[in-house]
Amino acid sequence: MSSTQTVDEIVSQPYKYGFVTDIETEKIPKGINKDIIKLISSKKEEPDFLLKFRLRAFDQWLKMAEPNWAELGYPPINYQDLIYFAAPKQEQKKESLEEVDPKLLDTFEKLGIPISEQKRLANVAVDAVFDSVSIATTYKEKLAEHGVIFCSISEAVTKYPELIEKYLGTVVPINDNFFAALNSAVFSDGSFVYIPKGVDCPMELSSYFRINSGDTGQFERTLIIAEEKSSVSYLEGCTAPMFDTNTLHAAVVELIALDYSTIKYSTVQNWYAGNEEGIGGIYNFVTKRGQCRGKKSKISWSQVETGSAITWKYPSCILQGEESIGEFYSVALTNNYQQADTGTKMIHVGAKTRSTIVSKGISAGHSKNSYRGLVDMGPNAINAKNYSQCDSMLIGDKASANTFPYIHSQQPKASIEHEASTCRLAEDQLFYLQSRGINFEEAVSMMVSGFCRDVFNQLPMEFASEADKLLALKLEGSVG
Amino acid sequence: MKPSMLCQEWLTSLSKPDGILQEIQKQSRDSIQKVGLPSKNDEDWRVTNFKRLQKILEIPIAKGKKIDLKPELNILKSTKNKVWQFTLSPELQEFSKMELPNGVELINEKELQIYLGNNIELFKCKEEWSTLINECSAGQVLGLKVTGKDLPTLEVLIPAESNCFNATRLLLVLEEEAKVEVVQVFLGSNFSAQSHLIEIELAERSNFQHTIIALGGGEASLSAQTIIKQEKLSNYSLNFLQSGWLWSRLEPRIVQINGEAETNIKGLQIARKNEQVSTHSFVRFNGPDGKLNQLNKALADDSGHSIFYGSIQVPKIAQQTQANQLSRNLLLSKRARIDAKPQLEIIADDVSCTHGATVSELQEEELFYLKSRGIDSNRANSLLLNGFYQEIISAFPMNWKRWLFSSDLFEVKNKE
Known part of the structure; x- marks a missing residue:
């Protein structure tokens, strides 16, 4: 069938962010040990408590084993062969954007990040992280007027150590899992957001992560705190250059929502996924967790996963506060030899807590796409409700789609509903669209976009259209 | 006592390998020493009550004396209404x-060697604990071949000798176009433990109606491994009820070897008091056009714990598969627990697979409606519960309720 060929052509579009910026970077020696951790900590001029935090995490990490329960296959990672800190070589603290290396700014421009002030049209404040170091945060002053703190985590460590000490590691403890422990020991930079009481953050906050060096692991750490009656929407985007080797990315994201506050966290992940033979690409082992501590607080995760060779990621919500709400909307697309094992955990602790899970998985090529979720109703989760839906779409007969929803309930007054389905691109629908004069590629893209609509509706406007395009791009050439 | 020591002691308490299963006994006893007891690290066993599992190995092996069934259980024999009844014991x-x-033949020893273990091999479950304990201890196997169509219902009673470990094994082969209904009744007794292994082979166009009624009572435990191989155009229906076991685990494993077959599973499991009742089902489609309909209902009350794991595998070859699984759970008490884990693994792209799961208590609105019609709370509860059961037990053979001599299946405590 000719359509098969067309689809194949469509899916095999090149990765357009695969360039390397030739910029001088400062790296520390390979490997991980206490001295390296002390070195990272001293380079970042960190207070004592943080160094202790890192060392404690490192001790824990040494005792832990890499998890192997996920439906993922990859060669063992040599953790001593990685560089744990890389920074563009120049003074770290810059007063204005003029002082930043123009090459760097070029890179961000290529990526389409509105980092230079004059080009910024969208009402989005950006924190850009390049390899291990946060380069610039825009719109700072405007945010400061409202009392919102949005800066790199290193800056927060120096300026607001009391907040860091109070909240860091309280949602994802250092010994939570292997990768979280590693991150806690060596995390380099990331974003810090603090929304004070009663403030609705006036603009979307956004951070952009870029891995540039080939042999560097990126370990960023994000901490978002929403005080009482506040709200914030945060976007995260990621890209990386193309290397034949695999790059490790092990991030930790912690969200804390207090009484009546709302945090919306959206991710469009477009790391380099490796080539058609599955060589290269990012290993993405991320721990994301939000804690609804306060009454009627709400945390909403929405994610579009298209990149990285391996994804191991379960953005979760701990619903502690009474009547708190957790949401998870996800589209995960895998192509070629990508592997994704992703899902969520909704831990209902408090009474009348509610959670919604909508997960859409699309697998094409030889990829593996698994949904793994847990809904746990604790003994005090009276009248708690959960609704989960996970749908998979298979494109081609070499891809696999797995679903592992796990349900645990100890509260009779709680109700859980879960449904899942698997389908493929329906030929009759394709035929119908084509008979209306829509070309094959467009028809496929429309159908995929329709399949994901529930999730795209949850994304902030500017992201939704980007995500749509991204999916179409990623699928090019994969439909057969 | 350490699990490894426990295993060792249990093995020494078994009688020497002998009889037709001699070789199997030898091999599996070697394996169990290597494999040991399952632990929390095995995903399939993670939520199991390991203390109870270990207890099973502490129960003395049945001497094989004749078990006297309560006379009321044999009512049917005298009525002669197309039931052939047989008691299987160690x-x-x-x-x-x-x-x-007529239409049923005994499989002789020579032929048995051809069939035995085929299905286990197919599922690579020889080292699964449920298989191992049976192969270590079962002293004989009853093999039956069904050739005819118009047969009486075969009723296989599997009572347990009180306070003993009882191992039994069955093999059923259905020839082409054969059709049969088999009812297996497991009856626990005091501190008894039962291990059962049944292998079923279904040839093309055969039809097998399988009912398992497993009633514990007392502190009895049960581990039942059911392995079924289906050829094209065959039809296999399994209806089961598990209730009243201190610890029980039913493992139906079904493979449609060349697709194009139909499988129906309807199960009801009830965990009350401090019971732990579990079902772990595995269905695999090794060919195109297969069908599966699975409905698992569970109820957990008091401090009961109900577990359901349902795995469905659809490899690339199994195009046009239709598989539906639904797990419905009722949680009626604060101390009770429910674990449900459906698991779908799909590689074929032209398939339609769905699964769903719900956990809740009885619906307030429904109760309210009944009460508004003047039905008291107890009665309303029990009506709703009855409705919940009915979808499963309506598929049971007539007269099945005579086994419920001591069960309080339909009783609901006042939840007000």
Whole structure:
């Protein structure tokens, strides 16, 4: 069938962010040990408590084993062969954007990040992280007027150590899992957001992560705190250059929502996924967790996963506060030899807590796409409700789609509903669209976009259209 | 006692390998020493009550004495209404003297060697604990071949010798176009433990109606491994009820070897008091056009714990598969627990697979409606519960309720 060929052509579009910026970077020696951790900590001029935090995490990490329960296959990672800190070589603290290396700014421009002030049209404040170091945060002053703190985590460590000490590691403890422990020991930079009481953050906050060096692991750490009656929407985007080797990315994201506050966290992940033979690409082992501590607080995760060779990621919500709400909307697309094992955990602790899970998985090529979720109703989760839906779409007969929803309930007054389905691109629908004069590629893209609509509706406007395009791009050439 | 020590002691308490299963006994006893007891690290066993599992190995092996069934259980024998009844126990029986209905043949020892273990091999579950304990301890196997169509219902009673470990094994082969209904009744007794292994082979166009009624009572435990191989165009329906076990685990494993077959599973499991009742089902489609309909209902009350794991595998070859699984759970008490884990693994792209799961208590609105019609709370509860059960037990053979001599299946405590 000719359509098969067309689809194949469509899916095999090149990765357009695969360039390397030739910029001088400062790296520390390979490997991980206490001295390296002390070195990272001293380079970042960190207070004592943080160094202790890192060392404690490192001790824990040494005792832990890499998890192997996920439906993922990859060669063992040599953790001593990685560089744990890389920074563009120049003074770290810059007063204005003029002082930043123009090459760097070029890179961000290529990526389409509105980092230079004059080009910024969208009402989005950006924190850009390049390899291990946060380069610039825009719109700072405007945010400061409202009392919102949005800066790199290193800056927060120096300026607001009391907040860091109070909240860091309280949602994802250092010994939570292997990768979280590693991150806690060596995390380099990331974003810090603090929304004070009663403030609705006036603009979307956004951070952009870029891995540039080939042999560097990126370990960023994000901490978002929403005080009482506040709200914030945060976007995260990621890209990386193309290397034949695999790059490790092990991030930790912690969200804390207090009484009546709302945090919306959206991710469009477009790391380099490796080539058609599955060589290269990012290993993405991320721990994301939000804690609804306060009454009627709400945390909403929405994610579009298209990149990285391996994804191991379960953005979760701990619903502690009474009547708190957790949401998870996800589209995960895998192509070629990508592997994704992703899902969520909704831990209902408090009474009348509610959670919604909508997960859409699309697998094409030889990829593996698994949904793994847990809904746990604790003994005090009276009248708690959960609704989960996970749908998979298979494109081609070499891809696999797995679903592992796990349900645990100890509260009779709680109700859980879960449904899942698997389908493929329906030929009759394709035929119908084509008979209306829509070309094959467009028809496929429309159908995929329709399949994901529930999730795209949850994304902030500017992201939704980007995500749509991204999916179409990623699928090019994969439909057969 | 350490699990490894426990295993060792259990093995020494078994009688020497002997009889037709001699080789199997030897091999599996070697394996169990290597594999040991399951632990929390095995995903399939993660939520199991390991203390109870270990307890099973502490129960003395049945001597094989004749078990006297309560006379009321044999009512049907005298009525002669198309039921052939047979009691299977660890006691060494001379199967060749058995009177079989027309259309059923005994599989002789030579033939048995051809069939035995085929299905286990197919599922690579030889080292699964449920298989191992049976192969280590079962002293004999009853093999039956069904050739006819118009047969009486075969009723296989599997009572347990009180306070003993009872191992039994069955093999059923259905020839082409054969059709049969088999009812297996497990009856626990005091501190008894039962291990059962049944292998079923279904040839093309055969039809097998399988009912398992497993009633514990007392502190009894049960581990039942059911392995079914289906050829094209065959039809296999399994209806089961598990209730009243201190610890029980039913493992139906079904493979449609060349697709194009139909499988129906309807299960009801009830965990009350401090019972732990679990079902772990595995269905695999090794060919195109297969169908599966699975409905698992569970109820957990008091401090009961109900577990359901349902795995469905659809590899690339199994195009046009239709598989539906639904797990519905009722949680009626604060101390009770429910674990449900459906698991779908799909590689074929032209398939339609769905699964769903719900956990809740009885619906307030429904109760309110009944009460508004003047039905008291207790009665309303029990009506709703009855409705919940009905979808499963309506598929059971007539007269099945005579086994419920001591069960409080339909009773609901006042939840007000």
